[in-house]
Amino acid sequence: MHALLLTHGTRGDVQPFLALARALADAGHTATVAGPRSYAALAADHAVAYHPVDDGPNTLMDDPAMKGVMETGLRGLRGAAHTVSLLREITPLMRRVYADMAATVDLGADVVVHIPGMPGAHIAERLAVPAVPVALQPSWVPTRAFPAPGVPWPERAPGALNPLTYRLAALALRGQRGVAEDLRRELGLASRPGRNDPLLRPDGAPATVLHAFSRHLLPAGAHYPPQVRTTGFWFAPPDTAWEPPAELEAFLVAGEPPVFVGFSSLPTLDPAATGRVVTAAVRRAGVRAIVAAGRGGIDAAEAEGDVLLIDRAPHERLFPRCSAVVHHAGAGTTGAAAAAGRPQVVCPFWGDQPFWAARVHDAGVAPVPLGGRRLTEDGLAAALTEALTGPGTAARAAELGERVRAEGGAREAVRVLEEVAPPGPAG
Structure with a gap:
């Protein structure tokens, strides 16, 4: 099995995918990680095949406008204004990221594993292979047990309303729909219902979702559906070559x-x-x-x-x-x-x-x-x-x-991927 792993963001978004690539290699498979160009050296340190893409929104980390984000934490009226402003800046940057991600089609794959903000489902559809979205935080699959992390929400709101917050979280991807539609046209993909929902397969059935965090840190009563697999955090093997200065x-x-x-x-x-x-x-x-x-x-x-x-x-x-x-x-x-x-x-x-x-x-x-x-x-x-x-x-x-x-998150994720895309000639 050859897995194409698509991620973007800071080190915390990239390193788990490097850990998954290492776990796949240990199980006899191959993998390529596509991620921000600025983390290519980190991938080399982990001996992982890496396809660098544009740094996109990462370049905003040094933008003076980020001070406003730090002041508000994107909460309250000022936080809402900063959110709107941030999304406007992110959209053109994501166009460059998506353009670079589109080139990964030429790499081929038996399965595409991706964070929801990346066009993994579209690329998998073009390759006619399964797509498996990865949640690095429980912000995507609705539950009544708690509101979506990162979405401002009244603390005393009834639990029955918590699923609404996951719809709000999904709105963060709405600004990228135009970019995604351009990518689909470039890939020669037809329009279809649910095409921009990363939690759905092309046939409309729920996709297998990997939760790359520990169940031991979740509130009780999440009760996720069976296609959601909470594996544990994905840790790479310790860097035994590193010695403290x-x-x-x-x-x-x-x-x-x-x-x-x-x-x-x-x-x-x-x-x-x-x-x-x-x-x-x-x-x-x-x-x-x-x-x-x-x-x-x-x-x-x-x-x-x-x-x-x-x-x-x-x-x-x-x-x-x-x-x-x-x-x-x-x-x-x-x-x-x-x-x-x-x-x-x-x-x-x-x-x-x-x-x-x-x-x-x-x-x-x-x-x-x-x-x-x-x-x-x-x-x-x-x-x-x-x-x-x-x-x-x-x-x-x-x-x-x-x-x-004891969870062995990355190893457990490999077992799930072997179920979704059984090893074939590419493995």
């Missing part, structure tokens, strides 16, 4: 395990101010810390002694050597922190992050979430102390880690 290794062995602090690729309003808050908070809590600058969201350049500033490091290698993980509650980082079995301090900014922050808090492995956009020294110091000394927190985190690791 000498300065990082020296810091790790110089004292008690440090806490990790990092907000991945998120731009904060004032990276220097965020760095000062983080540095002061960890010192008030009496702990050592490794601070990851990421794409510049935290600038702790003046840190020294008990605080070490790094660019980045593999989470699966670093987190197990830390005492706690402070992060933005993105799905990928949440999964890595959970798998490491470490207490967490979650500081969500926007999108699905408040959902994951609430889930790890409800699991008893993190204090009440802190607002990432309004992080304070007092709040972070108190949360760190609670995470590290709270009764039973460390034990619950370790137990959750065992459950998450």
Whole structure:
């Protein structure tokens, strides 16, 4: 079986697909990942065949307009205005991404696996092979158990109305329909009902959906239909070739395990101010810390002694050597922190992050979430102390880690794909 894997976004959107490609290779199959050009080097590090496409909306991460997004988290009236503005900017950028994705038809495949925002269903239809959409967060398949993560919704709204929020989430793809229709014409595909619904097969039947996250972090009572398979988080094998730089290794062995602090690729309003808050908070809590600058969201350049500033490091290698993980509650980082079995301090900014922050808090492995956009020294110091000394927190985190690791999410996803597209000559 040869699988074509289509994704786009930040590292948290790309890395799970690299993990799936590795799991497919371990099972005797082949795979090509198509994703943002800026992550081609990451794919090479994972020894995965990669088809680079235009970076598209990723280029907006350094746009000054993103400060407004960080201020509002896309909530409230100002957030709604920012959402409309953002969608207008994204549509022409997605046209370039779709054009590059269209070229993957020439690669051939026995199955196309894709996030809902990518034209995987159209490309699969052109190749006459199954398409399998992947949800990296539970925002696509309706349930009464909780509203769609990332959709602003009153907390006390009746659960019977929760399915409506998934329709609202799907509206995020509506702006791409014109782009998708152009792609279909380019591929020679005819119009048909439901052609822009990634959860439907061309014959109108429900598509198999892969939930690439842990069932142990879902609220009770989701009751997904049988075609939805919640596999667990997709983790790549640990990068055994990576060795900590000498300065990082020296810091790790110089004292008690440090806490990790990092907000991945998120731009904060004032990276220097965020760095000062983080540095002061960890010192008030009496702990050592490794601070990851990421794409510049935290600038702790003046840190020294008990605080070490790094660019980045593999989470699966670093987190197990830390005492706690402070992060933005993105799905990928949440999964890595959970798998490491470490207490967490979650500081969500926007999108699905408040959902994951609430889930790890409800699991008893993190204090009440802190607002990432309004992080304070007092709040972070108190949360760190609670995470590290709270009764039973460390034990619950370790137990959750065992459950998450045992799921083997990427391997389970391969088994599902073998059911959908049994191995043929290409495998």
